[in-house]
Amino acid sequence: MELDFSYYNPTTIHFGKQSLTKLEGELSNYGDTVLLVYGRNAIKSSGLYDEVIAIIKSAGKRVVELSGVMPNPTYDKMMEGVKLVREHNVSLILAVGGGSVIDCAKGISVSAYCEDQDPFQKYWVEFKDLDNDVVPVASILTMVGTGSEMNGGSVITHEGLKNKAGRVFPPHVYPKFSILNPEYTYTVPQYQMVSGVFDTMSHLMEQYFTDQGANTTDYVIESLLKSSIHNARVALQNPNDYEARSNIMWNATLALNTITGLSKTQDWQVHMIEHQLGAYTDCAHGMGLAAISLPYYRLIYSYGLDKFVRFAAQVWGIDPQGKSKEEQALAGLDALEAFMKECGIVTSLQELGATQDMLPKIAESTIIIGNGYKKLESNEVLDILQACY
Structure with missing residues (x-):
């Protein structure tokens, strides 16, 4: 091990068939409003959407939704989420889906209170230090590959600039917790x-x-x-x-x-x-x-x-x-x-x-x-x- 390193990963992983039962307890650590971020119809057709909504409401939280996150999340979709965070004083962003949904959630997290500059230019083009408040992120994983459920990576596509850019943010942007049930991946093509x-x-x-x-x-x-x-x-x-x-x-x-x-x-x-x-x-x-x-x-x-x-x-x-x-x-x-x-x-x-x-x-x-x-x-x-x- 020739190169020096420091290692820290703050994400809590709940893994297995009963992992969703941990969600309500985790939600007790956050404020009143949850932004639920997901893709198109997969989590609704599988029944997972209804389960998650029921748990959020049982925990006494209010739900705001951002749906339609695409496989390569765009700047425009990310900014839709930013608007919702600001309008509803969101205290937790819960991404339900694959890596693209989680990447988008992290993008929303770091961009919501970026006041001094366009966040894509600042963080994905100029790679400036993250110096504004962030909104906590968590995830429920339904498609595997990216590893976004336990890291600070966020890849966003700016369609106008033809620029798909990745940025690895520091540990306080990592998902606070991630729920990994392999059964949720069975229906993936x-x-x-x-x-x-x-x-x-x-x-x-x-x-x-x-x-x-x-x-x-x-x-x-x-x-x-x-x-x-x-x-x-x-x-x-x-x-x-x-x-x-x-x-x-x-x-x-x-x-x-x-x-x-x-x-x-x-x-x-x-x-x-x-x-x-x-x-x-x-x-x-x-x-x-x-x-x-x-x-x-x-x-x-x-x-x-x-x-x-x-x-x-x-x-x-x-x-x-x-x-x-x-x-x-x-x-x-x-x-x-x-x-x-x-x-x-x-x-x-x-x-x-x-x-x-x-x-x-x-x-x-x-x-x-x-x-x-x-x-x-x-x-x-x-x-x-x-x-x-």
Whole structure:
């Protein structure tokens, strides 16, 4: 563990089949008005909406609603929530849904009392320090992948600017509590389930493919990757397998609650490219990451060869016998590609709605971080996009 770190995560997790019974007790810690943030019709058709409303009212709270949060939450939708917080003196924002709903809730939280500047410009473009009051956030998770239920991340798309931007806020913005019942994910379509699995895997790989050592964090990441692979296969055969769905859910939470980044430099270049792909196509986040990951890693693997060799051996069980290091590394990436195809995970930008004329614009607007094994040139971003088109 070569890099110093400080670790703190304030989110309380209530996990399991009876986890919703913890909601009323948690609500007693907050004021009179709850802003319920959710997507379109899924939580109503499943009956979860009615259950949550009944618990909120039983706790003596007033409910204000923001519905219709989209898979890639927009600036305009976030600002609708800001208006509701101010008008109704909201004391808790309760997000019921997947990572996009939780991301939107955090965006509302930090923006509601940002008085001196447009919040998107201040926090997602200029990355200024968070210096205003925030509204507490909590979540009930229904779709897994982003890990937003236990971190400070918030990704918001400004449609007018064609800018999908992520910001990691400090711990006091993390959800105060999150309720995780794997049964709520049973009705998620297979496309969204495997998209979430790859989102989890991408988070892990972004943190894994940096540095050349093999510290404790690397061993944790390898185990979570293997668990994600195994349990995805089980869930594809039986979507209602509780053990598999519970493992997939907890894998996603652990993959981005900051514990798998400890003493790691962290890359995040795949995410930067995908954010701009998403700004132009509104594609499912995990699928966008999947399409970009293979050409990106095949471009950079030789700069971090030993770690890619380790990935091949530890995660995919690649036999090194008779293979050079380069052949081992590439065999690991081939195994990743085979798994993606096995699960029906997208590997082509065309399938995600991208057109050739979008690619230069996506490349030009992508932020290049330079924390990975190789700092990309702008033309290499375009090459990556072309390779997965």
